Amino acid sequence: MKGFRNHGLIGSVCSFAAAVTLAAAVTPIVILLVQAGGVLDFGFLVGTPSRFAAQAGVGPALAGTLWLTLLTAALACPVGVGAAVYFAEYAPRTRAVQAIESAVSNLAGVPPLVFGVTGLALYVRGLGLGPTVLAGGLTLAMLALPTVVVTSKEAIRQVPAGVRAAAYALGATRWEVLRRQVLPAAAPGILTGVTLALARTAGAAAPLLVIGAASFITYAPATPGDLLVALPTQVFAWSARSQPGFAALAAAAGVVLLALLLVLHLASLALRRRLAGAAR
């Protein structure tokens, strides 16, 4: 407790708050790891769900979440960044545009469950896709879109006005200013937004449950047209079972999901470093 005294009262209170935060962040991971301990092995990663807890694996769900993340990124990134460029660079500053912009911002706070209901009506039934990986990807892309738009827009707006003015004064067209100065400078910020959005969607169970994700499929989805399975819904399915052994399976699937998000963040960090290096 020596360190606490050195900081004075406010410092001590804040240090304590930091310690609580650390504990709150570490404890769930420790509990997950302890619970999952006996289950996590290679066989679990490639195995398929089973009535017998000892034989069950997370293979189809892992493949499903990889598919979903890929589809979400492929759908939400071009549309989201495109919309952000429009709002930041092209849109007139009228009340109507500002209203649309704030509506998009508010959409980022809408519960994922609501997107599930929309996805069910629009893709599963409306387009007749059924409860497939593609329907899941489209639904999660809707969920990711507002976050991508808002963060990319902010990243683009934070490019110094002097850079734009200098580029225009050198006789560059709007497109050249955008492509060669603004977007490269904003790229690290855009990437951060995309990563946050993908992390949010990769862990979302509610919308996938609403559109009808399966929890007992013994083959991994090979195309977007296959039946939807995903890690978060698998965690949910296993944690709802009372037989012994399934709680450990749920924890282990949770660890796999966390590891996947960690890989996503590390990849994003490495890419961001490279982009920032290129922009300097």
Next chain:
Amino acid sequence: MSAPGLGSSPETRPPRSPRDGSPAGAPVLALRDLCVRFSGRPALRDISLDVTRGRIVAVIGPSGCGKTTLLQALNRMNELIPGARTTGSVRFDGVELYRPEIDPVEVRRRIGMVFREATLFPGSVFDNVAFGPQAAGFGGDLHALAEEVLAASGLWSDLGGDPDVPAASLSAGQRQRLCIARALAVRPQILLLDEPTAALDPTATARIGSLIHSLMPHLTIVIATNDVRLAARTSNLTAYLDRGELVEYGPTETLCTNPADPRTESYLTGRIP
């Protein structure tokens, strides 16, 4: 009027006559009744003046008098500001710049501009110089062009002949000279310099001053500045702006030593009117 440094010596002020064969008398820029408003608020009122090719024109006046607006009216940079409205006429080599079919991008390639803050692009010195020519579809030898304009701005020797150093490693004065080199790389006929020395120390200011003087003799330069000494040292003609109006325009020596208008005199002597 006895401000130090205003007295000119012949060697620091060589005559700049055009060498490209064009008639010396034809104005390269002709402004008539130029008005600029920002969201209805007038920033420039009825500016009329001519600029002869190859001359250096200084625009002086107190902060907020419209120097930047005047410069930006000459290469249509003002229209990037929401709410800006320009009326009147600016003719460049006889062509009205504000005709609707005139592309502002083309205008800016012929009339380049350097700003008060030396904002560099990310990347190397070469990347900065190459941006403008690449945007204009330059098909020649970019490295030769870079060497030429960096030498013209006195940076080539500073860099030891290596344009691949990071632009961020340059000093403030070097950055501003890089901005000038970057603008020259587009081969403009007119170069607008907006308070290029406002953020620089006296040594760097002096270097910019001599650089402005050494630039190609056919290049017309309009320089907005708060630095009367810089204006006196570099320019052939000086315009004094006050509250968006052109108060006085004439040969720099006459305007600086014997201003016709009391407002000009107050500004030059630093007296509060």
